[in-house]
Amino acid sequence: EAQEMRGAGRTAQGAGRSQGWGPGSLQVALAALVPGHLPSPGADWQEACDRPRAPQRPGRPANADGPPRARAGGREGGRLRRLYCNVGIGFHLQVLPDGRIGGVHADTSDSLLELSPVERGVVSIFGVASRFFVAMSSKGKLYGSPFFTEQCKFKEILLPNNYNAYESHRYPGMFIALSKNGKTKKGNRVSPTMKVTHFLPRL
Known part of the structure; x- marks a missing residue:
């Protein structure tokens, strides 16, 4: 894994030299390859995650339709x-x-x-x-x-x-x-x- 990281770093450095990147740009590119340094999610994604979910009606599953049935020993056919x-x-x-x-x-x-x-x-x-x-x-x-x-x-x-x-x-x-x-x-x-x-x- 360490060898892969060093290889990825050399590849990024070569790409930086060929495209004229500065040292700061290289650090950003390398940080993107290291776990735990991923870019933060956008505002739209964060807003969707923070949006409260609609409360579920107590005592009934979300997909339950129609009037509730009597539960006599779990039998149907009323x-x-x-x-x-x-x-x-x-x-x-x-x-x-x-x-x-x-x-x-x-x-x-x-x-x-x-x-x-x-x-x-x-x-x-x-x-x-x-x-x-x-x-x-x-x-x-x-x-x-x-x-x-x-x-x-x-x-x-x-x-x-x-x-x-x-x-x-x-x-x-x-x-x-x-x-x-x-x-x-x-x-x-x-x-x-x-x-x-x-x-x-x-x-």
């Missing part, structure tokens, strides 16, 4: 539906932004749900607008969970009338139900023979 219960004036199951669950007669953004397969015959129910999962406690009370847990799993049962019943996978014998006033009923006080547990998935 269905966007409203669960209609034909009691009283008729109610759709809804998940409110504060995590409360109830019924609403009209089609609202809070009643738009994503039903995603968790395992064979078992689904999760996710409020698209509120971003809460429907969950059932050990006492049969429905609530909205910000995280997917065992209490968010429901067995989807097709009934003879073509409605579905949703039984807690964690607590068998407990079902999602709405009263004739559109309020939730405790899952341990109802059965799939009762109309309050019958839901029709529809858009």
